[in-house]
Amino acid sequence: MDLIQFLEGSFLISGGLFSFFWGLNLILINPKLKQMSWILWIASLWLFSGAYVFTGFHLHYPQFYLLHLPFVYTVGPFFFSFYKEVILEEKFTGLFFHFVVSFLVVIFILPYHLKSFQDQLVFLESMKSRQITIYHGIILFLNLGTKISLLSYLLPILWQNRKIFQTNLGSSEKTKKVFLFMVGLLFIDLFLGLLGFIFQSFILIKLSALLLPLNLYIFFVASSKYPEMISGIQTEIKKARYEQSKIKNLDVDDILNKIKLIMETEKAFADEDITLGILAEDLEISPHQLSQILNEKLKKTFPQFINEYRISEAKKIILEEKNRQFLSIAFAVGFNSKASFNRAFKQITGITPQKFRKNYS
DSSP, X not given: OOHHHHHHHHHHHHHHHHHHHHHHHHHHHOGGGHHHHHHHHHHHHHHHHHHHHHTTGGGTOGGGTTTTHHHHTTHHHHHHHHIIIIISOOOOOOHHHHTHHHHHHHHHHHHHHTSOHHHHHHHHHHHHTTOOOHHHHHHHHHHHHHHHHHHHHHHHHHHHTGGGGGSOSSSOHHHHHXXXXXXXXXXXXXXXXXXXXXXXXXXXXXXXXXXHHHHHHHHHHHHHHOTHHHHHHHHHHHXXXXXXXXXXXXXXXXXXXXXXXXXXXXXXXXOTTXXXXXXXXXXXXXXXXXXXXXXXXXXXXXXXXXHHHHHHHHHHHHHHOTTSOHHHHHHHTTOSSHHHHHHHHHHHHSSOHHHHHHHHO
């Protein structure tokens, strides 16, 4: 073992020990965080395994090779369980079914562990020298699959709750930045490992492994310094899900028809004082519900929605009343200044009102 291997192994082992004791501390302080403790213990096992390979010990003690893999495949399910039970405070059933992949991994690595000590050494030496067989390919894919498994659980949760990235998650903007930084580091780590196994780059694989202890240290410091961050995440996610559940109880198609009627028949957009709150009150729903309907069903913000009606009406007036002043038209359709009218007109049509009149008169 050379000095570089010793330092890399020492760094991974120190990270593994830190992760193990952090997990132990969590479950002693708050048993409800048992899933996070398991994740930290598995991370510890993962790091010990990395040290075992990078220092070359696997070529002397091959019987321990791959033993960490079934456990690593449980990190995603444990995280999903944590998300459901701790963050959302919902009852989570069916964890066993999420462990099916881990049981399959046990089956796939079993042939290796049924080999004799000497055959295991031959298998590892041939892998090192790139003499790849079908079974080598399966083992490589299982290693690659650990990253895919984690991403398959993390990405849907993050995408489903993407709006939390637009909030402060606590008392300050700094808390949000720290959270984004942590998420960014985690994904850099996972994608480096993913690319490493795809392109068989040992440097990328090693870099990904060495980033894991660093991530753990940063996560520990950040969660200790900004304890409100986790509660902020929980609050924002629950709030978003609550609001989402409220819209499900509405007849959205009926509301959209009412909006169309109010806009096209009553021309509510022509009132320069119209607001999201006023329109929501007419529809007998909350401003948040109206905003959500516009965003999700029409893919528009309230200002975009109103301005499109105003500009559509303005175009009709421009064509029908060829001598009418643009300022008069702007006031008639709900704008309170010629500048805001011109800006909105060009943003929606791509040309100025003057050019529109010239082109179509």
